[in-house]
Amino acid sequence: MKSYHSLILITALLFSGCSPKIGSNTATKSISRFRVMSYNIHHCNPPSKEKAGTIDLNAVAKAIAAQHPDLVALQEVDVNTKRSGNINEAVLLAQKLKMNFYFGKAIDHDGGDYGVAILSRFPLSEQKTYMLPKNRDAKAEQRVMAIATVEVAHGKYIRFASTHLDSQRPEENRIMQVKELVKLTANETLPLILAGDLNAEPASETIRIFDAAFTRSCGNCGFTIPVINPKKTIDHIAFKKGNPFNVIFHEVVAERYASDHLPILSVIDLKP
Numbered sequence: 001m002k003s004y005h006s007l008i009l010i011t012a013l014l015f016s017g018c019s020p021k022i023g024s025n026t027a028t029k030s031i032s033r034f035r036v037m038s039y040n041i042h043h044c045n046p047p048s049k050e051k052a053g054t055i056d057l058n059a060v061a062k063a064i065a066a067q068h069p070d071l072v073a074l075q076e077v078d079v080n081t082k083r084s085g086n087i088n089e090a091v092l093l094a095q096k097l098k099m100n101f102y103f104g105k106a107i108d109h110d111g112g113d114y115g116v117a118i119l120s121r122f123p124l125s126e127q128k129t130y131m132l133p134k135n136r137d138a139k140a141e142q143r144v145m146a147i148a149t150v151e152v153a154h155g156k157y158i159r160f161a162s163t164h165l166d167s168q169r170p171e172e173n174r175i176m177q178v179k180e181l182v183k184l185t186a187n188e189t190l191p192l193i194l195a196g197d198l199n200a201e202p203a204s205e206t207i208r209i210f211d212a213a214f215t216r217s218c219g220n221c222g223f224t225i226p227v228i229n230p231k232k233t234i235d236h237i238a239f240k241k242g243n244p245f246n247v248i249f250h251e252v253v254a255e256r257y258a259s260d261h262l263p264i265l266s267v268i269d270l271k272p
Contacts, residue, residue, distance in 0.1 A: 031152050032270045033248070036217075037069040038195035038235050040164070040261035043078040043114070044089055047227065047260040055084050059258035061096040064119070067253060067265050071150065072099070072119035073162030073195035073237075079103060080112035090117040104129035104146025104162065116146050116162040116196065124148040130184055132177040134166065140173055141166065145181060149190065158270065159188055163196035165206070174199060174206040182213040191244060191270060195237040197261065202233055214238035215245075217266035222252035224262045237266040244271035 044057045064072060074093070078084040094101035099119040106115035118124065126149040134140040147161040163181065166173035178198070185192055194214060200206035202221065210216075217237040223230035230252075239245045249267040256262070 031070075032272070034071060034152070034193075034268050034270065035067065035069045036071045036073075036193055036195060036237055036266045036268055037064065037067055037263055038073040038075075038162075038197070038237050039064065039263040040075040040197040040235060040259060041077065041089075042259040042261065043076050043081070043084050044258070045084075046257050048257065053083060055087070056258065057087070057089060057092055058096075061093055063253070063255040063258045063263060064093070065097055066255075067263070069119075069265065070121050071160050071193065071195075073160070074117040074119065075162065075164040075197045076114070077103065077117045078109070078112060078114055079105070081110040081114065082112070083110045084112075086112070093117075094119060100124050102127040102146055102148050104144050106144045106164070107142050115144055116164050118146055118148050118160060118162050120148070120150055120160065123151045125151070130180075132163075132165070132180050134173045134176065137168070137173075139168060143173075143177055145184060145194075147184075152270070157190050159190045159192040161185070161192065161194040161196075163194065163198070165196070165198045165200065167199045171200075171205055174204075175209065178206050178209050182209065185213070185240060188240065192240045193237070193245070193268065194239070197235050199234050207236075210236075210238070213241060215241055215243075215247075217247045217268065218250040221250070221264075224252055224264060225260065227256040227260060227262055230262060235261060235264050237264060237268075239268070245269065246271060 090103040102118045104116045105113045130145045132143045145163040221233045224235040246269040253263040
């Protein structure tokens with residue numbers, strides 16, 4: 001009977017967009033310091049093995065686990081796609097890391113779903129995925145923001161969001177999308193952290209608009225792509241202006257195998 005119930009649970013997780021209790025940790029004691037990570041995982045396909053189509057989910061899990069994060073924003077996550085071997089990457093990463101998760105679908109892809117995800121060692125609730133605007137260009141891919149409420153201590157909550165903006169060379173879509181991010185989060189009353197691959201460098205118009213509403217976790221951020229001899233900073237962690245956060249530390253993690261992006265980590269205090 002025990003194995004039967006376990007099979008039901010695993011099956012449910014494989015087709016679920018979220019799991020409130022994968023992680024063993026619960027919000028029972030006060031916490032004010034968070035290790036926040038953002039990682040574009042390239043559907044767990046290492047760039048050195050891209051042509052072979054190799055999927056190395058363990059490498060991504062190891063890269064995340066090494067940083068001991070409390071909250072993780074993931075981009076380029078595959079769920080049951082043929083190219084990734086019909087596995088649910090959001091579920092499997094959450095299970096390996098013993099974290100709770102929420103998957104935000106952006107598009108149908110290769111027989112499955114593709115989008116962003118949130119991992120959290122705290123309970124999640126009020127999860128939602130918002131579609132971001134795009135122009136009519138045939139190459140314009142649907143992008144999203146996934147957001148959830150995080151119970152960081154008993155009765156104490158913050159909001160956490162993961163996003164991935166358009167990658168085309170003209171900024172038109174990214175500008176529309178970042179304006180939508182600002183609009184969607186304008187009325188948030190809880191402290192809010194937003195992280196992801198914005199596909200926008202610090203000097204861009206996209207980041208100028210973003211910085212008017214958010215405080216990024218670093219001023220002179222390190223390069224995040226490509227993983228070998230990186231030249232661009234396009235992955236960012238930020239919080240809403242006026243929120244009671246204070247950045248203690250930010251770094252680009254030198255993990256050069258698992259993905260075509262370097263992960264980033266910020267240590268952020270929530271002021272009393």
